[in-house]
Structure formats: C-alpha cells, structure tokens
Amino acid sequence: MSKYNLDYLNELEAEAIYILREVAGQFEKPALLFSGGKDSITLVRLAEKAFRPGKFPFPLVHIDTGHNFPETIEYRDAMINRIGEKLIVGHVQDDIDAGNVIEQKGKNASRNALQTVTLLNTIAKHQFDACIGGARRDEEKARAKERIFSVRDEFGQWDPKRQRPELWSIFNGKIHKGENVRVFPISNWTELDVWNYIRRENIPLPSIYFAHQRDCITRNGQLMAATEFLNMDEEDVIERRNVRFRTVGDMTCTAAIESYATEIDDIINEISESKISERGARMDDKVSEAAMEDRKKGGYF
Amino acid sequence: MEILKFITAGSVDDGKSTLIGRLLYDTESILADQLEALHRSNRKNDDGTIDLAILTDGLKAEREQGITIDVAYKYFQTDKRKFIIADAPGHIQYTRNMVTGASNSDLAIILIDARKGVVEQTVRHSFLVSLLEIPQVVVAINKMDMMDYSEDTFNSIVKDYEALAAKVTLKQVTYIPVSALKGDNIVYPSSNTPWYNGQSLLDHLETVQIVADNSSTHAYFPVQWVVRPQTDELHDYRGYAGRVLSGSLKVNDQVTVLPSGFTSTIEQIDLLEQQYDEIQAGRSATILLKDDIDISRGDILVSSAHHPQVSQLIEADLCWMDTKPLDTSLTYLIQHNSKVTRCKIQEVLYKVNINTLEKEYSEEFKLNDIGRIAVKTAEPLVFDFYQNNKATGGAIIIDSRTNVTVGALMLRANAE
Structure with missing residues (x-):
C-alpha cells in the first residue's frame, strides 16, 4: 500500500475541515462526540487544523459506558491535557443508578444499547444542537445511506426515508428547537484512509x-x-x-x-x-x- | 492517487444494483463476512446464484420492495484509482435523491436494458446528468446476454442515444455493451462481444480524465469562520478560515472582499503549524490579510483580477424537491456555500417536461419539477455561472417554516 501516492488524503482532509467549519458557523451549541477510537482521534486532529491557533468552538463529549478499555481512558485524559480543550463525560452508570435504563443480564450482556439513553440525556442536558461524530459510510450499509448533516428529531430518531437533499458542498443545518443534527465529517473516508492519514500526520493512538x-x-x-x-x-x-x-x-x-x-x-x-x-x-x-x-x-x- | 466519484442511474429493472455488485465482486472489494451474509440471504437469482443487488440496498424498506429509495455510497479501490459510487434511485418519485448523488459526481453511468432500448427514464436521467453538468457519461447497454450479444442491437441503441445526447447536450459519451449478471465487459473484457474493441467498464473508469468542478482559474474563497485566539501572544491574530473553491491564492496576492468591495493583500496562509506560500482549489486553509477590514462568515475573498457575478436578481434552473409545491408569494431562504439570505422566486419562466424535454409554461411547480426561474435575493450573491464553475454556481432553497431543503438552483444568468 505504501507505494500509493496519497494526494487523495489532502482532498479528504480539506472536505472534513470544511464540514467542521460549517458546524462552527451554523450552530449555537455544537459538540464533538469522542469515543477514544481512531476515527474520533482523527476528528480531533482535523479540528486542530480547522480552528488553531484558536480554541475549538465546541467541547468534546465522551459517553462513558464504564466498560471502556482502561487504555482508552488513559489516552483520552492525556489528549485533553495536551490540546487544552473542554471534556464533558456522560456516564451510563448514572443512568443505571437513576433507573433510566436497566443493565442487561446473561452471558452476552453489554452496555452498548444503554449508551443511546445517556447520549440523548447528555444532548438534552447541555442543549447541544449539533453532534459531530466519526462514523464512516464504508462501515455499514445503513451508514452508507446517511447524509453528512443528518437531522434527528426531538427523540433523537433518524428517519431514513425522509432525509434532506444534500447537494454539492452546501450543508443545511437549520433545525427547530429540540432537534439536533449529527454531523459526519469523515463520511467519505475508508478504514484504510483513516490509517494512512494517522500515519501521515503521525497521530498517537x-x-x-x-x-x-x-x-x-x-x-x-x-x-x-x-x-x-x-x-x-x-x-x-x-x-x-x-x-x-x-x-x-x-x-x-x-x-x-x-x-x-x-x-x-x-x-x-x-x-x-x-x-x-x-x-x-x-x-x-x-x-x-x-x-x-x-x-x-x-x-x- | 485520484478519487473518481460516479453515479449510476437506471430504471427499476435495468440491473443497476447488480452492476455495482458485479464491479465490487469482480474487483474483490467484498470482504468475507459481507460475502457470507450474501450467501446466507434468501434472495437469490433464478438460477440460484447469489443476488449481487443485495449489497447496495441498505434500508429495510428497500430490501422489502426491491427498489432503491435513497443514495447509497460505496467505496472501492484498485491499483490505479479510488472510487466513490453514488448508487442512486431511478424512480421518478425519488428524483431529488438522484440529484443529491449527481451533484458531486465526476461521471455518470446510465444503464439501458438492451431488450428495451432508450426509454422515458433514460431521457429523464440523461436530462438530469446534463442539468447537473456531470462532465463524463458512460452508457452501459446491459443484459446483452439476453440479446445473444448482438452487435446490431448495440449499434441501434447507440444510434438512438446519440440523438438524445445531442438534444440534451451531453459531450463526452462512451458506450459499452455489458451483462452485469454474467460479468461481460464489467471488469474483464468479454469473449462474447468480439465485435467490441473498446475498454471494459472498469478500464474506462480507471483511465477516464477527471474534470474538476473547480476548473475555473479564478480564485474564489468563501469565509466560513473567523479564527481569533484572543490570547496574549496572538492578540491581533485574525484568520479567515475557508476553502478555496476555485483557482489558487498566494501570499502577496491582492484580494477583494465581496460583496463589500474592500481590497487587501494576503499576508499569510496557515493550516495548523504549517504555513503555505500558495493554496490550490479544493484545499482548506486560514488566510491572514495585511489590512484590518470587516469580514465575516458568508463574505467571499476573490483575486482582485477576477470579477465574479454580484447580483440580487438571478435566472436559474430550479429542481423542486418538496412535497409542498413552490409558492411564489412566499419568502424562502437561499443558501449559497456559507451565505444564507432571504429570497423570493419572482417568476417561473418555463418548466421542462423531463420525459419529453418539451418546455411548458405553467406557474405550478411541484415535487421533482424542473425549469427556469428568476430569483430575487435580499442580499447580493457572489457567484459564477454554474456552467462555468460548478463549485460556485449552485445554491439551495430552504423553506423557513420547515427548515427543509426544498429546491436546488443552478445559477445561469445575471438578470440585473
């Protein structure tokens, strides 16, 4: 793979930076959803490119299931320290303690599904109107259909049959109060693109x-x-x-x-x-x- | 390596999804777990072979109905190029989704069923491709296996399509006889069509010239965001963050801010810790100017040698995308890159019957209608004509009651 010349990475990078700046320009209270995975780490680098030497116009938000790899949390805290940006953590444990969700039982129990409730509660609590995420269209076939600016109703729901047309590089972020937009700046990147970019930019993981x-x-x-x-x-x-x-x-x-x-x-x-x-x-x-x-x-x- | 973005258009049973599936399958772009899911599926071809169309239908409703409702994006690469496929719906009902996919495409593949030849849908898809100014077209004449790979059939369809291409003014058209089901001339040249000496579809996609949207040489930089750190050491830093949509900008270039008309000189071009002497079309950067002038989001920096259109009355092609029809008495929002202002559709000049290409005169503009209108904007737009510069000549209409994108505009003439 290393034989390929990587000009396309500049194209993908420029598009992602453009999208991040549209979020900054169009929304009152955006947030960047940070999972500690390589895709959201890439988003942080792109945000540095978009807004430095200024501060990010949004905090980072981590939905912490309490079942993270300790290495991820360690990385997260060191990174926040390095970039000097605000981190908000939503704890799934808090929603379990408050009785908002019930922990799954059995051998295949996971807190994955519970995250959605904590995510929606965190969005409501801080009144975020846009949430930037690192999802990519090559990951999964429902994601392959999703717009870059993806509107969610006040229940956080995606309606795949009623997506807004999205033309050229014009992103319509207009919403009613209570709705929010999920924004995916690296929609058009593949897994390999992300890795090639991480290598090129020398991003720690x-x-x-x-x-x-x-x-x-x-x-x-x-x-x-x-x-x-x-x-x-x-x-x-x-x-x-x-x-x-x-x-x-x-x-x-x-x-x-x-x-x-x-x-x-x-x-x-x-x-x-x-x-x-x-x-x-x-x-x-x-x-x-x-x-x-x-x-x-x-x-x- | 370059990226080629292409759209596939065809009517319901032309085999569009099968064609994409075949491209992915024969380039070994389908991974084992996806392949396993394919084999597990109950949907099979009549002869029991796997149905490659399942690969692209991502929504439950699409799998239920066996149709494509919205664009799906697929990614693959070969040794020569990276590809982004916009698999777009062919139904007239979902024209707006096809337009979404078409707006960013470098090339369009139009499928024609060899048994049926040029049909009404072919006319509509070709018209849309022409309207959106997609520079390259491939006409894939599919299901050749069902016509015994007949050269006469192929030639007769080519002849019909040439007449259509002339009518809708498509310039670069390439014709390829294929069978998506059997794999003829998709990735590998076929021995079933010895009379065809051209490239396979993949060969063509790997080598066709990519014509950039921003091939215009005029420098055009919309300001998206103003970077102001306001720290002690960077107290006076004011950086204009944006993306060069066409042309290029260099340090020491004289630039004009539009619509205000103030001029200044580029002092510095930044991206994180890097500084650049020059930035090319497509790149995002932060620009610092020598003079302190009032610039905010929505303003445009252009090379002072370049005079784009600055106007509040514009003739444009409109594609209507909402179930509520256009209301010429209503004030809408128009968004042109990062600029949003209010507007009215002042006059419907004509509509085009997209199945017959005849012009019609009617005030009524409904879902999927296309025609020429005159739009009046509250603040001036700074643009080039869409036919000259796709990156600066497109805009959208937003209904301020619903916030939904209801129209796509291709700006064609200054009516001031």
Missing part, C-alpha cells in the same frame, strides 16, 4: 490498536478480552493470546483479532490484506441485518 499479549476467551467464534465486565462461567477458557483491536468500543462487545502488527505500517498491510470488514468484529452489528439502521432510528451515534 491508544496502545490497544497495536499487537500485545492479553488474556482472552473465545465466544461465538470471536476473541474477547477476559475482563471483569464480561459475564464468564466455567465454559469460558482463558488463554493468553497475541492480539490487537481493530475498532474500539466497549470491552464487552469489541472483539480482538490475532495480530503481530506492532507498528502502523504493519497495521496498514494487515488491513489491506484483510478479508474481514472492520465491523465484523462488532458483536453489536451481528444481531440482525438491520441492526445498525434500527439503532440509528432510536437515536444511536
């Missing part, structure tokens, strides 16, 4: 993206990190494996892949040759053919 040794169990054919958050029983055999993570979500729903890729070049080679898609490692997408569409209709990221 959480260590879990790189190969390391970890205790894992195999569940539904996937390698999962053996953690206190995962409900395990005597059938689960813990093995020490050489793994890395291709996407970073909750520890309970993000599968690891066997890997020895310790450098970014190794990762880029690995992805170029991979025959499995990125979200193939996400248990949350495997529920049904329309799993993502249904979650988005309910207000998910």
Whole structure:
C-alpha cells in the first residue's frame, strides 16, 4: 500500500475541515462526540487544523459506558491535557443508578444499547444542537445511506426515508428547537484512509490498536478480552493470546483479532490484506441485518 | 492517487444494483463476512446464484420492495484509482435523491436494458446528468446476454442515444455493451462481444480524465469562520478560515472582499503549524490579510483580477424537491456555500417536461419539477455561472417554516 501516492488524503482532509467549519458557523451549541477510537482521534486532529491557533468552538463529549478499555481512558485524559480543550463525560452508570435504563443480564450482556439513553440525556442536558461524530459510510450499509448533516428529531430518531437533499458542498443545518443534527465529517473516508492519514500526520493512538499479549476467551467464534465486565462461567477458557483491536468500543462487545502488527505500517498491510470488514468484529452489528439502521432510528451515534 | 466519484442511474429493472455488485465482486472489494451474509440471504437469482443487488440496498424498506429509495455510497479501490459510487434511485418519485448523488459526481453511468432500448427514464436521467453538468457519461447497454450479444442491437441503441445526447447536450459519451449478471465487459473484457474493441467498464473508469468542478482559474474563497485566539501572544491574530473553491491564492496576492468591495493583500496562509506560500482549489486553509477590514462568515475573498457575478436578481434552473409545491408569494431562504439570505422566486419562466424535454409554461411547480426561474435575493450573491464553475454556481432553497431543503438552483444568468 505504501507505494500509493496519497494526494487523495489532502482532498479528504480539506472536505472534513470544511464540514467542521460549517458546524462552527451554523450552530449555537455544537459538540464533538469522542469515543477514544481512531476515527474520533482523527476528528480531533482535523479540528486542530480547522480552528488553531484558536480554541475549538465546541467541547468534546465522551459517553462513558464504564466498560471502556482502561487504555482508552488513559489516552483520552492525556489528549485533553495536551490540546487544552473542554471534556464533558456522560456516564451510563448514572443512568443505571437513576433507573433510566436497566443493565442487561446473561452471558452476552453489554452496555452498548444503554449508551443511546445517556447520549440523548447528555444532548438534552447541555442543549447541544449539533453532534459531530466519526462514523464512516464504508462501515455499514445503513451508514452508507446517511447524509453528512443528518437531522434527528426531538427523540433523537433518524428517519431514513425522509432525509434532506444534500447537494454539492452546501450543508443545511437549520433545525427547530429540540432537534439536533449529527454531523459526519469523515463520511467519505475508508478504514484504510483513516490509517494512512494517522500515519501521515503521525497521530498517537491508544496502545490497544497495536499487537500485545492479553488474556482472552473465545465466544461465538470471536476473541474477547477476559475482563471483569464480561459475564464468564466455567465454559469460558482463558488463554493468553497475541492480539490487537481493530475498532474500539466497549470491552464487552469489541472483539480482538490475532495480530503481530506492532507498528502502523504493519497495521496498514494487515488491513489491506484483510478479508474481514472492520465491523465484523462488532458483536453489536451481528444481531440482525438491520441492526445498525434500527439503532440509528432510536437515536444511536 | 485520484478519487473518481460516479453515479449510476437506471430504471427499476435495468440491473443497476447488480452492476455495482458485479464491479465490487469482480474487483474483490467484498470482504468475507459481507460475502457470507450474501450467501446466507434468501434472495437469490433464478438460477440460484447469489443476488449481487443485495449489497447496495441498505434500508429495510428497500430490501422489502426491491427498489432503491435513497443514495447509497460505496467505496472501492484498485491499483490505479479510488472510487466513490453514488448508487442512486431511478424512480421518478425519488428524483431529488438522484440529484443529491449527481451533484458531486465526476461521471455518470446510465444503464439501458438492451431488450428495451432508450426509454422515458433514460431521457429523464440523461436530462438530469446534463442539468447537473456531470462532465463524463458512460452508457452501459446491459443484459446483452439476453440479446445473444448482438452487435446490431448495440449499434441501434447507440444510434438512438446519440440523438438524445445531442438534444440534451451531453459531450463526452462512451458506450459499452455489458451483462452485469454474467460479468461481460464489467471488469474483464468479454469473449462474447468480439465485435467490441473498446475498454471494459472498469478500464474506462480507471483511465477516464477527471474534470474538476473547480476548473475555473479564478480564485474564489468563501469565509466560513473567523479564527481569533484572543490570547496574549496572538492578540491581533485574525484568520479567515475557508476553502478555496476555485483557482489558487498566494501570499502577496491582492484580494477583494465581496460583496463589500474592500481590497487587501494576503499576508499569510496557515493550516495548523504549517504555513503555505500558495493554496490550490479544493484545499482548506486560514488566510491572514495585511489590512484590518470587516469580514465575516458568508463574505467571499476573490483575486482582485477576477470579477465574479454580484447580483440580487438571478435566472436559474430550479429542481423542486418538496412535497409542498413552490409558492411564489412566499419568502424562502437561499443558501449559497456559507451565505444564507432571504429570497423570493419572482417568476417561473418555463418548466421542462423531463420525459419529453418539451418546455411548458405553467406557474405550478411541484415535487421533482424542473425549469427556469428568476430569483430575487435580499442580499447580493457572489457567484459564477454554474456552467462555468460548478463549485460556485449552485445554491439551495430552504423553506423557513420547515427548515427543509426544498429546491436546488443552478445559477445561469445575471438578470440585473
């Protein structure tokens, strides 16, 4: 892959910066949804390009399930420290404690679905009118249909049959009070584009993206990190494996892949040759053919 | 490496989704888990082979009805190029979604069913491609397998289409006989069409010249945001953040701020810690000027040598995209890049019957209607004609009651 000349990265970068500045110009109270994953880390770099030497015209918002990889939280806090921007954390635990949501039970329990409630509550509490996210259209087929400026009603719902026309580079962010817009500046990037950009820009990443040794169990054919958050029983055999993570979500729903890729070049080679898609490692997408569409209709990221 | 963005247009059963599926499948762009889902699906072709069309229908309603409702974007790359496919609906009902996909495309693939030839939908799609000024067109004459790969059939459809292309003024048209179902001339040249000496579809897509939207050489930079750190060490820093939509800008260039008309000189071009001597069309940057003048979001910096149109009365082609018809008594919002102002559609000059291409005279402008109008704006717009510069010649109409985008405008003439 390294033989390709990377001119297209400038094109993708310019488009993303343009979109971020449209958010700044069009909304009263925007926010950048930060998960600690590579896509939102890329968004932070793009925001630096869009607004430095000024401050970001929005805070970063992290919806913390409480089941994050500790490496992600460590990275997040160090990054906030470095860039000197405001961070708002919405805790899923708070919604569990308040009885707004009920923790799932059983072996495949995950807080993934509970996040939506905390996200919507955080949006309402701070009255955010736009939320910038790192979703990409190449990830999943419902996302492949979504506009760059995607309007949500006051219940946070996406209506895929009534999307606004979106022409040229003209983004209509006009909304009524209570509605909000989800904005996806890297819609047109592929997984490989993100990695090539991270390499070009020399952006540091959480260590879990790189190969390391970890205790894992195999569940539904996937390698999962053996953690206190995962409900395990005597059938689960813990093995020490050489793994890395291709996407970073909750520890309970993000599968690891066997890997020895310790450098970014190794990762880029690995992805170029991979025959499995990125979200193939996400248990949350495997529920049904329309799993993502249904979650988005309910207000998910 | 370059990115080619293309749209596919065809009517319901022309095999558009199958064509895209075939392109992805034969370039090995479908990953194992997606392929597995494909094999698992109950939807199969009549001969039991996998139905490649499922790859692009992303919504439940689309899978239920077997039609495309909204644009789906697909990404793949070969050794030569990166591709973004806008898989657009062909139904007249979803014309606005096709227009969304077409607005950013470098090339359009128009599918024709070899058994049916040029039909009403072909006329409509070709007209839209011409209206949106997509510079390159491929006519893929599909289902050649069902016509025994007949050269005569192909030639006769080419002849019909040439007449249509002349009528809607399409310049660059390439004709390829294909079978999306069987894979003929999609990625690999086919031995079933020995009489065809041209490229396969993929070969063509990999080598066709990409004509930039912003091929105009005039420098045009809309200001999106003013960067003012207001810190002790950067107390006087005022940077104008935006994207060069056409031409290029250099340090020491003289620029004019429109519509105010003030002039100044570029002092510095920034992007994060980097400084540039020059920025080209397409790039985003932050510009600092030598003089302290009043500039805010929506203003345009242009090279002082360039005089774009500055007008409050403009003739434009309008594509209406809302279920509520156009109301000429109503005040709408018009958005042109980062500029939003109020407007009225003052007059409907004519409508085009997009199936017959005849002009009609009627005040009524409904969903999916297209025609020429005159728009009056509260503040002047700074633009080039759409036919000269797509990046600066398009605008949208917003209904301020619903906030919905209800119209697309291709600015064609200054009526002041």
